[in-house]
Amino acid sequence: xxxxxxxxxxxxxxxxxxxxxxxxxxxxxxxxxxxxxxxxxxxxxxxxxxxxxxxxxxxxxxxxxxxxxxxxxxxxxxxxxxxxxxxxxxxxxxxxxxxxxxxxxxxxxxxxxxxxxxxxxxxxxxxxxx
Numbered sequence: 324x325x326x327x328x329x330x331x332x333x334x335x336x337x338x339x340x341x342x343x344x345x346x347x348x349x350x351x352x353x354x355x356x357x358x359x360x361x362x363x364x365x366x367x368x369x370x371x372x373x374x375x376x377x378x379x380x381x382x383x384x385x386x387x388x389x390x391x392x393x394x395x396x397x398x399x400x401x402x403x404x405x406x407x408x409x410x411x412x413x414x415x416x417x418x419x420x421x422x423x424x425x426x427x428x429x430x431x432x433x434x435x436x437x438x439x440x441x442x443x444x445x446x447x448x449x450x451x452x453x
Contacts, residue, residue: 327352398437
């Protein structure tokens with residue numbers, strides 16, 4: 324299977340949409356329902372990318388990632404709705420995707436090229452994704 328993406332979202336419906344879309348396009352997904360669970364999952368596996376729901380605890384996850392030298396390279400894209408997109412853009416993340424009715428349609432268009440860059444250089448570090 325392809326690259327691993329950690330999907331952190333409290334909504335089973337959103338996780339299902341994202342997970343199905345990613346798997347249909349060759350990605351492997353790991354799911355977490357909140358920031359604390361996502362932080363624990365990083366102890367056993369470091370994904371290639373994290374899609375993180377914008378919640379009040381999103382900053383906890385980002386702080387945990389950025390404070391660990393082994394994880395500072397980890398790209399984190401925040402999933403925000405229209406109400407939280409302004410705050411999400413202020414976080415130190417790799418980017419923001421707006422969760423709307425077209426999320427599945429645009430997800431691969433947004434993240435696919437990030438991995439295509441990586442595939443052009445066989446041993447390139449993950450930090451080259453962004």
